[in-house]
Amino acid sequence: MRKTALDCVYKLGKIDERVVFIGSDLGPGVLDKMKTEFPQRFFMEGVSEQYIVGMAAGLAMEGFIPYVNTIATFLTRRCYEQVAVDLCIHDLPVRLIANGGGGVYAPLGPTHLAIEDIAIMRALPNMAVVAPCDADEMNRLMMSTLDWPHPIYIRLGKGGDKIVSEEKNGFELGKAIIMRSGTDGMFVTTGVMTQLALETADLLKKDGVNVGIVHMHTLKPFDSSGVISAIENVRAVVTVEEHIVNGGLGSALLETCSELRPDLLSKIARVGIPDKFATEYGSQNSLLKHWGITSDTLVGAMMKKLGG
Template identity: 40%
Template structure:
């Protein structure tokens, strides 16, 4: 996803002279081509995320449109107050792009696991939160965020995510994408879980279930129309995300259901438990510990469907 992001940013920068890229000393090789082509609009702030967020705000207050880039944990937590006070208070036109959503940086250990970023970013007034599901969505989100007013947080995976969507994808901030239509259950995915969710839906389809798959890339603001449709027309809805069970997509949908008097008991949230994994392991290994492998998710959904007497 990060290559798709930088590719799109390069294209935008060609015509948009106010576009600036800041990094907290991360993105070796990934950001090099931007730096080489637009050296005057590229700033490596150094290992100083708080400084970076405030500088981005200052640039935006003087009419620039900065993107700031770092690993998801550093880009959100180290500078949270700067994001709130300097970026959000001022509705500054800053786009925060993070890499390594969820366990993408698996073997790097818990310091690099971004499991609460959606929760803390969506809690900020003025902040838009986008969590693209594949490289196509990542490119679209980059372009859309540039034109979208105010602060935007884009949570990318890392690299090597497969392309799920067609190249001519219709993308709009705040509008979920129906990847596959179905009738029995709705699987709502955000971010880099999309590949897993597509695989889960294939398994469930082969078991005779008709599955709607939604990529809900924008966690804030929510696509209320699409969610109303899901709650009205589906007996069971599952949110699936590589993020803590606390405060992420599942929580956002629960809030939506409760506020709008939908039957929230038909909603089940599949997410990372409230824990820290200290042992080392690959992305897939860590997901398995959390019950987020395709097989585990299929099993869990089947069990729930039986409990609900839906199959």
Template identity: 60%
Template sequence: MRQTSLKMVHELAKADPRVVFIGSDLGPDTLTEMRDEFPNRFFMEGISEQNVIGMAAGMALDGFIPYINTIATFLTRRSYEQVAVDLCLHDLPVRLIASGGGVVYAPLGPTHLAIEDIAIMRALPNMTVVAVADAEEMRRLMWATLDWPHPIYIRLAKGGDPVVTSPEDGFTLGKAILKRAPGDVLLVSTGVMLGPCLDAADLLDARGINCGVLHMHTVKPIDADALVDLAGKVRLIVTVEEHILTGGLGSAVLETLSDRLPGRIPPLRRISLPDAFPVKYGSQQEHHRLNGLTAPAIAQAVEKAAVEAVVEAAP
């Protein structure tokens, strides 16, 4: 996914002279073709994330569209004030390509795990927050970023993730994609959790539970119309995300439905990482297994929640 996004920066640079790339201490082989073709629009800075944000803001004020890439935790935590004041306050079209969203960097421990990035980025006025499902959807997203007038936070997964989207899905920032129509249950996912949710829906279908899947690639601005429409048709909503419980997709869905459907929200359950710093080193897959983010675990949680919802609804 990362390689696809960076190659797309080069493609966008060919299509639009406003596009520039800024990296922060990336490898020497990063975007070498763009560096050679557009040396005046390629910048590789050191470990200086706050400075990189300031550079991008200045370029955007001069009419450029900067695309920045570095590790998600450094791009969000380390330069949060600059993102808020330099980018969001002035509502500048800068694109933050954040490597290693969620627990991708599990072998490196908690300092490198971007488990709260969606929460802190969506808290900023004017910021758009996106997490696509696979490399093919990344291509469609990158074309959509070219003329988006606001800053965008793009959460990247590990890479090599299974392709679960298709060109027929299309892509529009702020518009969710209904991958599977719901029956009694609706799964709402973002990022790479779409794949496990689709697999979980298949498992649930075999158990007699018809489960829809809504891919919420844009967490902010969230597709409130799609949520409200589907919430009126189901008995249970379950959100799934590779992010802590606080402030992520589940929180955004709850807030939206509370505002738009006060007193009429169906039972809602949230599946996520716990609200805690992970203490185990290992792999992304291991963290998914430990935290119930695999397809079998999601199916089991949905089945349990569906039973509870029926009991709660009984007179």
């Protein structure tokens, strides 16, 4: 997914001279093609995220579309004020490509685990927050970003090579995608958790439980009408996110229903990262298990809401 995102920056740079790339201190060879073919629009600026976000703002004020890339925690926690003031108050078309949403950097510990990035980015006026489910969707997302006139936070997950998105569903920022319809329950998902939900729905189907998936690739602007129409006729809804339960997808859905359809609230359960920093290392999968984000817990949460 990360490679796809960066390949897209190159492709976008090739077709649009407004596109510039800004990295902090990424691995050797990143976007070498861009560096070779249009070096004047390739910037590797060092471990200086506060400056980088301000620099991106300055470039955007003059008509450029900067794509900024580094590890998610450094693009959010480190320079939150710059993101808020330089990008969001000015409402500039800067794209933040954030590596390692959720448990991707499990072995590196809690300083590198972006567990609350959606919550804090979602809190900022003007910011769009997007978490695609696979590399193909990342491609569709990235290629649609040129003319969005506001800042975008793009959360990269790690879901292996599996492709679950379908071209026919397209990609429109702020528009939910119903990946599968369901008659008993719905998983409301974001990022690579959509993959887990699809697997889980298959398991449930074997037991005769018909559960669908609505994929919220965009956390903000939140497609309220899309998600409500997807869940209003089922008996149980489980939100699934590789993110802390406070302030992310589940919260967004509860807020939406609280305002628009409080009658739906009681059938919603949330599955996500508990409200604490990680205490284990291991792998992304072992952390997900530790956090209780597995097919088993999804089945349990769904069946509990269905009264089974």
